[in-house]
Amino acid sequence: MIKPISPNEITPLIPDFVINVVNRLLQKKWNGTSAIILQETIINEIINDQPNISREEIFDNGWLNFEDIYRKVGWDVEYDKPGYCESYKAYFKFTK
Secondary structure (H helix, E strand, O other), rough: OOOOHHHHOOOOOOOHHHHHHHHHHHHHHHOOOOOEEEEHHHHHHHHHHHOOHHHEEEHHHHOOOOOOHHOOOEEEEEOOOOOOOOOOEEEEEOOO
16 A cells, blocks of 8 residues: 655655756855855756756756755755845855
8 A cells, every 4th residue: 555655755856967056056156164156057057058958947847946955965055035125136055
């Protein structure tokens, strides 16, 4: 008999090419204490590496919801995007 999946068993299905892009950008942006990576930079790098992937596909599939994957290996990951009447660019901040 098949049991229903629990919320704790659900893990995001993030393709390897997304993790490769984030890893590469982490290495590039790491300043010794943190790395700030713009969401747009991640999207552009994914599209550059995978020309058949569209921006819409990235968002529709939730491929930018990778924070917990990095948290599980020791990173503190914060995501920040502008709220109402704010105009800065969305970013991810990684710290030890």
